[in-house]
Amino acid sequence: MTKADIVSEIAKNTGIEKVATLKIVEAMMDSIKNSIEKGDNVYLRGFGSFITKKRAKKTARNITKNTSLVIPEHFIPAFKPAKTFMVKVRDNVKK
Numbered sequence: 001m002t003k004a005d006i007v008s009e010i011a012k013n014t015g016i017e018k019v020a021t022l023k024i025v026e027a028m029m030d031s032i033k034n035s036i037e038k039g040d041n042v043y044l045r046g047f048g049s050f051i052t053k054k055r056a057k058k059t060a061r062n063i064t065k066n067t068s069l070v071i072p073e074h075f076i077p078a079f080k081p082a083k084t085f086m087v088k089v090r091d092n093v094k095k
Contacts, residue, residue: 048081
């Protein structure tokens, strides 16, 4: 499902024009991105959480040059689904 599909689905279900729906969807995504960039987590009850995960420093190898390099500790964005959401997905995929 693409962003255009999401906008179409929301517009169809709510009766709001697609242009307005697109602005709302983009504003929501911008709010989530801005919060994550600042280091704040976003919690959506019943859906899940957008969080930042810390990756530890590690040593990697470049096998073509036979060298090793150090990847510093860094943060990445991640999504953790809500337990009820995970159960519904798990049960529906099995069918």
